Amino acid sequence: MLLSRHLCAARQGSRDGRCLWKMAVMSEQSSPVEKAVLEVTEVKKAYGPTLALSGVDMNLYPGQVHALMGENGAGKSTLVRILVGATQPSGGAFRLNGERVNFHSVSDAIKAGIVPIYQHLTLFNELSVLENLYSFDTATAGLLPPYLGSAAAETAKASLARVGLSVSLEQKVSTLKLGERQLLEIARGLQRNCAVLLLDEPTAALNAHEADRLLEVIRGLAAEGVAILYISHKSDEIRKVADVVTVLRDGRSVICGAPLKDTSVDELVNAMLGHAFAVVDKQMPVPGEIVLEAKQMVLVPGGAPVSFAVAAGEVLGVIGLVGSGAEEIGQALAGARDILSGSIAIDGQLAHPYSRRDAVRRGVGYVPPDRHEDGLFELHSALSNASASILKTVSKFFFLQRKKEKASFSSRFQALALNPNEPDREIQHFSGGNQQKVLVARNLVITGLRILVLTEPTRGVDVGARDKIHDAIVEATHAGQAVVLITTDLEELTSLAHRTLIVRNGQIVRELPQFSSPDDVALAMLEQE
Amino acid sequence: MADLPRYIGRLRMVPKSLWVLVAQFAVFSLLVPNFFAVSNFENILRVSSILMLASLGQAIVIILAGVEFSVGSAVALCSIVAVFAVQSVSVPMAFASGFVIVLVIGAINGTLIAYAKLPPFLATLAMLMLVHGVASLAVGGLPIEAPVSESFYWMGRGKAFGIPVPILLAAFGLVVHYILLSKTTFGRQIYLVGSNERAAHLSGIAVNRIKFLGYVAAAGFVAVSGLILTSRVASGQPNLIPNLPFETISACAVGGLSLAGGRGSTLQVLVGVLIIAMLNNSIVLLNLPTAFQLAVLGFVIIAAVVFQTTPDRFSFLSMRAAFAQKTKPQGDA
Numbered sequence: 103m104l105l106s107r108h109l110c111a112a113r114q115g116s117r118d119g120r121c122l123w124k125m126a127v128m129s130e131q132s133s134p135v136e137k138a139v140l141e142v143t144e145v146k147k148a149y150g151p152t153l154a155l156s157g158v159d160m161n162l163y164p165g166q167v168h169a170l171m172g173e174n175g176a177g178k179s180t181l182v183r184i185l186v187g188a189t190q191p192s193g194g195a196f197r198l199n200g201e202r203v204n205f206h207s208v209s210d211a212i213k214a215g216i217v218p219i220y221q222h223l224t225l226f227n228e229l230s231v232l233e234n235l236y237s238f239d240t241a242t243a244g245l246l247p248p249y250l251g252s253a254a255a256e257t258a259k260a261s262l263a264r265v266g267l268s269v270s271l272e273q274k275v276s277t278l279k280l281g282e283r284q285l286l287e288i289a290r291g292l293q294r295n296c297a298v299l300l301l302d303e304p305t306a307a308l309n310a311h312e313a314d315r316l317l318e319v320i321r322g323l324a325a326e327g328v329a330i331l332y333i334s335h336k337s338d339e340i341r342k343v344a345d346v347v348t349v350l351r352d353g354r355s356v357i358c359g360a361p362l363k364d365t366s367v368d369e370l371v372n373a374m375l376g377h378a379f380a381v382v383d384k385q386m387p388v389p390g391e392i393v394l395e396a397k398q399m400v401l402v403p404g405g406a407p408v409s410f411a412v413a414a415g416e417v418l419g420v421i422g423l424v425g426s427g428a429e430e431i432g433q434a435l436a437g438a439r440d441i442l443s444g445s446i447a448i449d450g451q452l453a454h455p456y457s458r459r460d461a462v463r464r465g466v467g468y469v470p471p472d473r474h475e476d477g478l479f480e481l482h483s484a485l486s487n488a489s490a491s492i493l494k495t496v497s498k499f500f501f502l503q504r505k506k507e508k509a510s511f512s513s514r515f516q517a518l519a520l521n522p523n524e525p526d527r528e529i530q531h532f533s534g535g536n537q538q539k540v541l542v543a544r545n546l547v548i549t550g551l552r553i554l555v556l557t558e559p560t561r562g563v564d565v566g567a568r569d570k571i572h573d574a575i576v577e578a579t580h581a582g583q584a585v586v587l588i589t590t591d592l593e594e595l596t597s598l599a600h601r602t603l604i605v606r607n608g609q610i611v612r613e614l615p616q617f618s619s620p621d622d623v624a625l626a627m628l629e630q631e
Numbered sequence: 632m633a634d635l636p637r638y639i640g641r642l643r644m645v646p647k648s649l650w651v652l653v654a655q656f657a658v659f660s661l662l663v664p665n666f667f668a669v670s671n672f673e674n675i676l677r678v679s680s681i682l683m684l685a686s687l688g689q690a691i692v693i694i695l696a697g698v699e700f701s702v703g704s705a706v707a708l709c710s711i712v713a714v715f716a717v718q719s720v721s722v723p724m725a726f727a728s729g730f731v732i733v734l735v736i737g738a739i740n741g742t743l744i745a746y747a748k749l750p751p752f753l754a755t756l757a758m759l760m761l762v763h764g765v766a767s768l769a770v771g772g773l774p775i776e777a778p779v780s781e782s783f784y785w786m787g788r789g790k791a792f793g794i795p796v797p798i799l800l801a802a803f804g805l806v807v808h809y810i811l812l813s814k815t816t817f818g819r820q821i822y823l824v825g826s827n828e829r830a831a832h833l834s835g836i837a838v839n840r841i842k843f844l845g846y847v848a849a850a851g852f853v854a855v856s857g858l859i860l861t862s863r864v865a866s867g868q869p870n871l872i873p874n875l876p877f878e879t880i881s882a883c884a885v886g887g888l889s890l891a892g893g894r895g896s897t898l899q900v901l902v903g904v905l906i907i908a909m910l911n912n913s914i915v916l917l918n919l920p921t922a923f924q925l926a927v928l929g930f931v932i933i934a935a936v937v938f939q940t941t942p943d944r945f946s947f948l949s950m951r952a953a954f955a956q957k958t959k960p961q962g963d964a
């Protein structure tokens with residue numbers, strides 16, 4: 103065993119330079135004495151001619167939080183899918199408690215104590231919270247469903263409390279907010295007796311406060327002896343929660359299980375991207391004339407009216423806790439939600455009627471929070487996904503002009519570093535972060551763009567691509583577009599927004615000026631009125 | 632795996648149902664007497680033209696994530712209206728009125744589904760019964776005969792350029808269908824709406840209008856199919872072709888369209904229809920009882936769909952990969 107780990111290190115060292123060799127050796131010294139629960143050696147995965155994983159080594163130890171990092175498309179989710187038997191590897195092996203295993207279905211993996219929490223939610227929307235919490239058990243239960251009786255309800259309540267989710271057990275999942283669903287998904291995983299918990303970007307849909315709470319839960323589980331694999335693009339989170347880190351680049355582990363305390367941020371970024379990278383401060387333009395104005399807008403029956411305006415070249419930040427109503431404001435501005443009273447004006451003109459289609463005609467782009475349900479056409483190519491809002495512009499009479507369609511995106515895809523840059527590949531075969539890039543691209547190209555309403559535009563996107571999306575937003579403001587940025591990413595918010603509205607219970611409770619610090623915003627969100 | 636020749640990549644684009652069709656063709660050519668003959672091929676194509684055009688319509692609706700059960704009733708009412716018109720007015724008016732009545736039924740379906748938000752299954756099932764009832768009442772339950780007229784027979788029995796007219800119409804339908812789905816903006820919108828209605832709406836696509844127009848366009852294909860059949864049987868009957876909805880849905884499924892919507896091509900419809908047509912033809916050639924036809928059809932649907940929806944199990948590429956994996960020396964095991 104020890105020998106093979108050295109070999110892994112040596113192989114890495116010879117290919118990728120001294121620094122990685124050193125790190126792998128260090129990991130050897132500081133690894134816990136305990137035996138690994140899950141050992142992954144040289145795992146490979148080919149999708150037709152493309153290699154998604156070309157050799158991954160990784161060991162998970164009980165009580166340890168193991169971070170897995172890498173660019174969009176590096177192969178992180180693919181690795182999770184292989185570990186739980188959702189797809190079969192094309193090579194390599196993995197061992198559970200020293201024994202070679204190969205799961206043929208996810209339920210096998212769950213039975214063996216490996217519980218996945220995917221990047222893409224897998225709840226049953228039409229069932230209740232309780233039924234969802236027991237859906238893993240239901241799959242293998244006998245005649246009676248496992249969630250009957252008060253004991254089951256108590257266990258369910260305890261799992262909800264563990265992730266700090268306060269919803270009723272009878273509530274249908276379809277009535278929950280995306281952030282609440284994410285927490286429920288995690289609660290479902292926790293409810294199982296699991297030895298290994300695989301978390302694929304669990305905080306992507308959570309705000310900073312909820313994410314912190316989740317990180318605490320994860321630390322608690324590790325203290326109980328669970329081995330945890332934690333995938334995230336947020337390096338500050340990883341520093342808070344993880345002990346060791348593995349970095350994938352192009353489907354290969356270039357850092358295997360190095361202790362985080364000995365690894366600098368730059369080293370990690372370098373390993374992920376293959377080159378150094380630093381975020382340059384953004385130069386925001388001075389806002390011009392008012393473009394978009396919401397007057398006394400009421401969104402829910404009995405709700406308080408909200409009024410605000412956004413100017414050309416301005417980024418208006420909107421933030422609130424899950425369920426605060428920030429997302430709904432975005433929907434209304436984009437024409438994706440009816441307003442009960444009040445009005446929306448664009449360039450001084452009343453926008454009425456204002457369906458989503460009218461909004462697109464008036465040049466209003468909208469990136470919705472849930473890219474799978476509201477954004478993607480799973481069966482179609484990246485290109486058809488991107489061009490869905492400009493079909494008229496790329497058509498002549500009744501006919502699509504494919505060349506023009508393709509040409510509209512070649513530079514966009516390049517600028518956003520779509521990986522792989524194959525516009526004709528089906529969107530479902532892209533990694534999560536790359537799907538997000540396509541969704542952003544769709545809205546950046548809208549004909550006569552005036553306003554961009556962006557909900558979590560960099561959700562699940564790696565550091566490099568995040569910066570590229572930010573560049574695209576800055577570029578849009580310089581072109582005179584008004585941007586409404588609804589995000590839970592405080593860093594993103596404070597680096598881009600000219601002003602920030604804090605929303606609570608559907609009301610604007612405060613407005614923060616430009617250059618507020620992330621801590622200011624976090625405090626303002628929690629403040630009592 | 633990384634350096635597969637190009638052509639294998641292209642072969643993956645070919646619908647899997649085409650392999651079923653090729654295999655079926657080979658087997659029938661060898662085993663079924665009189666199958667491999669030009670006259671028989673012409674016969675297959677002529678007979679299948681009705682199913683072909685109706686299936687092209689059905690395919691549009693299926694790609695829109697819907698289903699159309701009223702095609703059989705629509706064709707029956709089409710025959711009755713056309714025969715009434717040819718009895719009392721003229722042949723052109725017969726064709727025109729038969730065509731329009733099917734379009735009207737399509738528009739009603741479209742309205743119920745796109746604007747009144749009825750589930751397609753229910754809306755078209757209700758229309759199946761409603762239209763059938765209207766058709767039966769119109770003729771008092773008994774077939775009505777068209778007067779002898781060469782020009783009325785032309786559509787179903789005539790020839791142009793030495794080729795039977797139904798075959799020409801089906802070929803024309805295929806071309807129009809192909810252009811509509813893969814070259815026009817409308818076609819792209821049909822796919823997007825069928826794939827994810829919410830996402831289509833949020834992208835600014837007029838989802839309701841696309842759905843409505845989709846049902847009307849589908850009715851256009853069904854109408855031509857109805858007119859060919861009316862002209863061939865030269866009568867109007869309320870029970871003209873009650874199995875049509877099931878046969879068209881089967882043809883689409885066998886061809887490889889996803890009944891969940893969002894996916895499917897004209898080529899797949901063509902292949903699906905030919906598979907079913909060859910099967911029916913062989914049952915006749917083998918002098919098997921027609922009761923056989925339904926049973927065999929059911930079996931073929933299951934077999935063809937299972938073959939196509941288990942992507943990797945049968946594929947030579949993945950078999951090779953699995954083999955390579957098994958025979959590879961295992962590190963430190």
Ligand SMILES: Nc1ncnc2c1ncn2[C@@H]1O[C@H](COP(=O)(O)OP(=O)(O)OP(=O)(O)O)[C@@H](O)[C@H]1O
Pocket residue numbers: 149152153154172173174175176177178179180181221521522530531532533534535536562564
């Ligand atoms: N079903 C599939 N068919 C073909 N290629 C696929 C398929 N699924 C994934 N891929 C490819 O495999 C590679 C790895 O994807 P994966 O989803 O594992 O990335 P990831 O590291 O999770 O990225 P992200 O951070 O964006 O979620 C990508 O290049 C992707 O395009």
Ligand SMILES: [Mg+2]
Pocket residue numbers: 178179180221302533534535
């Ligand atoms: Mg992923």
